Amino acid sequence: MKRPCLLLAALGLTMSAAAQTICIAHVNMIDVKKNVTLPDQNVIITKDRIVAAGPGNKVKIPADATVIDGTGKYLMPGMTDAHIHFFQSGGLYTRPDAINLTKYYPYQQDQDYVKTHLSDLMARYLACGITSVIDVGGPMANFNIRDKANSEAAAPATWVTGPLVSTYLPPRLDEKDPPIVKVTSPEEAKAQVRKELPYKPDFIKIWYIVYSGHKADSTLPIVKAAILESHANGLKVAVHATQLATAKLAVEAGADILVHSVDDEVMDAGMLQLLKQKHVLYIPTLRVMDGYYRAMIQQQPFTTHELAYSDPFMLGTLTDLQHMPGAYDYKTARKSIQVPNRGDTIMATNLRLAQEAGVLVAAGTDAGNIGTMHASSLLEDLLAMQKAGLSNREIIRDVTLNAAIGFGKEKDYGSIEKGKIADLVLLTQDPLEDLQALGNIAMTIHNGQVFTKEKLLPVTPEILAQQQLNAYNARNLEAFLAPFSDSVKIYDQTSGRLLLQGKDAMRKSYGPLFQAAPELHCQVVKRIVSGNTVVDEESVTGMKDKALTAVVIYTIDHDKIVKVAMAL
Numbered sequence: 001m002k003r004p005c006l007l008l009a010a011l012g013l014t015m016s017a018a019a020q021t022i023c024i025a026h027v028n029m030i031d032v033k034k035n036v037t038l039p040d041q042n043v044i045i046t047k048d049r050i051v052a053a054g055p056g057n058k059v060k061i062p063a064d065a066t067v068i069d070g071t072g073k074y075l076m077p078g079m080t081d082a083h084i085h086f087f088q089s090g091g092l093y094t095r096p097d098a099i100n101l102t103k104y105y106p107y108q109q110d111q112d113y114v115k116t117h118l119s120d121l122m123a124r125y126l127a128c129g130i131t132s133v134i135d136v137g138g139p140m141a142n143f144n145i146r147d148k149a150n151s152e153a154a155a156p157a158t159w160v161t162g163p164l165v166s167t168y169l170p171p172r173l174d175e176k177d178p179p180i181v182k183v184t185s186p187e188e189a190k191a192q193v194r195k196e197l198p199y200k201p202d203f204i205k206i207w208y209i210v211y212s213g214h215k216a217d218s219t220l221p222i223v224k225a226a227i228l229e230s231h232a233n234g235l236k237v238a239v240h241a242t243q244l245a246t247a248k249l250a251v252e253a254g255a256d257i258l259v260h261s262v263d264d265e266v267m268d269a270g271m272l273q274l275l276k277q278k279h280v281l282y283i284p285t286l287r288v289m290d291g292y293y294r295a296m297i298q299q300q301p302f303t304t305h306e307l308a309y310s311d312p313f314m315l316g317t318l319t320d321l322q323h324m325p326g327a328y329d330y331k332t333a334r335k336s337i338q339v340p341n342r343g344d345t346i347m348a349t350n351l352r353l354a355q356e357a358g359v360l361v362a363a364g365t366d367a368g369n370i371g372t373m374h375a376s377s378l379l380e381d382l383l384a385m386q387k388a389g390l391s392n393r394e395i396i397r398d399v400t401l402n403a404a405i406g407f408g409k410e411k412d413y414g415s416i417e418k419g420k421i422a423d424l425v426l427l428t429q430d431p432l433e434d435l436q437a438l439g440n441i442a443m444t445i446h447n448g449q450v451f452t453k454e455k456l457l458p459v460t461p462e463i464l465a466q467q468q469l470n471a472y473n474a475r476n477l478e479a480f481l482a483p484f485s486d487s488v489k490i491y492d493q494t495s496g497r498l499l500l501q502g503k504d505a506m507r508k509s510y511g512p513l514f515q516a517a518p519e520l521h522c523q524v525v526k527r528i529v530s531g532n533t534v535v536d537e538e539s540v541t542g543m544k545d546k547a548l549t550a551v552v553i554y555t556i557d558h559d560k561i562v563k564v565a566m567a568l
Contacts, residue, residue: 021046022448023061024426027070029053032077032401032415035393037432043075045422048447053416074430076396077415078131078423078446080403081378083259083283083364086145087138087179089114090373091314092295097170098370099295101327111174118145120311122155123456124375128309129441131423132413134403135160136238136259137205139177153449154456157423159202159407165192165226166207167219180207186225193229203407204230208241208250216245220253227254236408244271257281257406259364261347272357281406283364284351286344286384291371293339298322298330302474305439308482309376312466318371319473323523323539348388355390362403363395379439392432422448461556465534468561472522475514481506485560493553493567517542532556
């Protein structure tokens with residue numbers, strides 16, 4: 001009997017219900033436990049579990065298996081983003097306590113967007129090869145999100161906690177279902193932990209913030225009480241403590257996880273030994289503050305990966321300050337805000353020292369914060385870890401096995417082994433040679449089901465229009481051209497005259513513009529979508545003293561923009 005063979009280019013969203021057994025045959029398998037790449041491996045999946053993994057000449061392919069040819073490809077465990085927040089969109093308006101723009105865009109509107117686009121957000125994680133996410137603090141609604149995610153096929157495994165048990169309360173966040181709850185005594189801290197217990201949190205999160213002028217141990221009794229109550233109920237404790245003094249006190253008090261880098265001082269040998277002896281998980285989140293800073297100075301060098309995989313509408317908000325006069329003086333902010341800065345250097349140093357000392361490190365982004373987009377931001381964090389001095393092999397382990405160990409999930413997740421959940425990523429290139437290979441995933445296998453970007457993230461005419469707009473504002477030429485067909489035609493709408501034809505002509509026209517106009521920005525004043533047509537009323541600044549206005553009509557066919565008509 002001839003076995004069915006699935007070609008990557010023709011692969012659908014999931015295997016059919018009848019395809020209970022899958023074999024990834026003759027693949028190069030990255031073993032994150034032994035730190036080796038094993039050639040010519042067969043990996044057999046039945047339903048949602050790996051039932052066999054080993055050499056192709058020893059592990060036989062079942063007669064009824066659907067075979068995926070892994071020849072020349074690389075298989076690794078699915079990735080984990082160990083620090084995200086579902087209650088935040090990643091857009092400009094998601095943290096009014098940091099940048100208050102509620103006068104222009106109500107905070108509730110951002111929150112509503114997050115809730116109504118949750119399935120899209122989940123699909124983006126899988127498209128990026130992220131098969132597990134860990135929400136380290138949010139409203140009680142987090143538990144409903146976990147239930148929804150873990151009941152849907154096209155969503156990563158999701159582990160969450162509820163509101164942060166905090167020593168500080170930021171303003172202007174949701175008061176009806178708050179993501180952060182300030183406690184003022186050990187008794188209140190214990191009560192808040194107990195309040196979450198009926199919802200079966202996967203762990204408890206503490207926000208250990210020390211007010212300016214106060215000693216680091218001024219609120220330590222509250223932190224200790226929350227940790228003791230959590231441990232008494234069998235729960236690990238994650239702590240936000242970014243100062244060396246608070247981080248050390250938290251670990252000494254029993255914290256299991258530090259969800260951020262220490263960013264004010266380089267960790268000494270004593271601190272590194274403490275982290276290792278206590279088996280503390282260290283999640284560096286190297287780039288999250290850069291997202292805020294870049295929004296504040298309106299310098300957004302979005303990568304091609306971010307432009308392709310981010311929610312295009314939330315990504316688009318990150319340049320909005322350029323058409324909001326009086327909202328925030330981003331040009332003056334450029335005089336005092338530097339990216340990268342001293343804190344970035346300290347965090348990179350501490351990460352390298354922690355890794356060298358044998359501390360358990362896991363990759364995490366703090367996705368959802370302003371400028372740290374869900375799903376797409378992980379690759380940039382991994383590249384930052386590489387820049388800090390970690391090897392590709394160390395990074396692959398940190399983004400797979402270590403998070404599972406740190407959160408107590410290694411029995412089922414984190415490596416390619418018999419009996420574990422079939423969460424895998426198939427790549428066309430070796431990520432140990434080039435980490436950028438993680439940005440070009442052939443397929444993601446989650447719970448034994450196969451997913452591709454094309455099926456997870458179908459494009460619409462509006463998405464294509466928004467993606468090219470975002471790339472225009474980032475002056476990223478190749479990403480700007482990507483939504484257009486190779487033979488696209490651009491017309492003057494009034495005269496009907498053909499202005500440009502084909503991507504090469506666009507490249508010659510827009511390339512010099514992007515180079516010459518660093519403040520180039522296009523605002524969509526109004527948008528109408530009708531079938532395969534998008535009509536944008538646009539206002540462009542940064543080219544001349546006055547804004548240029550235009551009505552632009554985009555016509556889409558076969559998932560590409562094939563015609564553009566402009567009326568200036």
